Amino acid sequence: MKINVVKNVLEANDALAAENREKLDAAGVWCVNITSAPGSGKTSLLEKTIPALAAKGLASAVIVGDLQTTRDAERLGNLAAQVTQINTEGGCHLTASQVAAALAGLDLKGLEYLFIENVGNMVCPAGFDLGEHARVAMLSTPEGDDKAAKYNTLFLPADAIVLNKIELIEALGYDKSRLYDDLKKINTAAPVFELSCRTGEGLETWLAWLGAKRTR
């Protein structure tokens, strides 16, 4: 009974996600769904990424999911062509239906990228397709080098993995080999981008991936 309810919810979500993707495809917009724990640096990554893309003439919109507050949307408001905030009011992940409602309010014309910043949560967002073309699973060095194995459902479906705050590796004694050993068992297809949103180190490789993956 319980399993059926969950199955129906996921099927309805997946159908809406497919509609979102079709709409984005028709408009030539490439969509990235960014997932991570709270504080890994999703907003900081977008603060670096969006102006860099804009400098190449590529316009981005952002959909930001949060339980409360509009702080992330405020941080991104001046950088992206359009920013839409979804307040989940306690909800632990974004759904395709929330993204569909946000899409209805966006002007997709002239956009190249749509970034969806999911609710900070390493568990629940993993199961919900939003209609994105690529899923990014992000983590940061202060969280510890054991997180890929412990929250493996986030890393299994990822098309790219971002390790942020690499400027702290030495100070924290972060052991990268533990992360890579774990990823060997979870996801060997996704590239891993080691970067620092603070110092800018490693961002070029991430930006090159965004450029190469986007097809129109």
Place this chain on the structure above:
Amino acid sequence: MKINVVKNVLEANDALAAENREKLDAAGVWCVNITSAPGSGKTSLLEKTIPALAAKGLASAVIVGDLQTTRDAERLGNLAAQVTQINTEGGCHLTASQVAAALAGLDLKGLEYLFIENVGNMVCPAGFDLGEHARVAMLSTPEGDDKAAKYNTLFLPADAIVLNKIELIEALGYDKSRLYDDLKKINTAAPVFELSCRTGEGLETWLAWLGAKRTR
């Protein structure tokens, strides 16, 4: 319909939580439910707390919730009198029913404290009473100084708040006043313990609280 399902699940959980609490009360065991994002330092806090309590002749058991792996339980295995691992297999929070099953396998005699390390998640554990006597909401400086407001449902029901990794405050430019300004609107009753599991700074105040709160 959906709301009713959720309501029933929560009512069933609360009834089981009350049973857990009665069982713990009868055995004279004081129970703390520790919640935080992944990597805030829940296991590290217990690695410091349990030996300090043991040095005072106070025995602790731990129930550790994780999606996968037994890594936290392994870290705590030599420190606590008893450690029970709950693998939620993808579940985003512990439930009173899982804790009841774990309690059935613990020998409560001679125990003073039971610590429950919840799944690393700032959203879903907030709604689920496990039968604890005190709820601790933990956060750490690398997550950013905006997290109490953004994940306020975790901090609303907290009996104590722990800010970990204070040794990084300066390096990260963490603004404590933002945290305290947010907490003024969310929870003014819970004490805030600023500490560093790494350097040991601030742990004495936290231990004093554990000692004072425990009633038998």
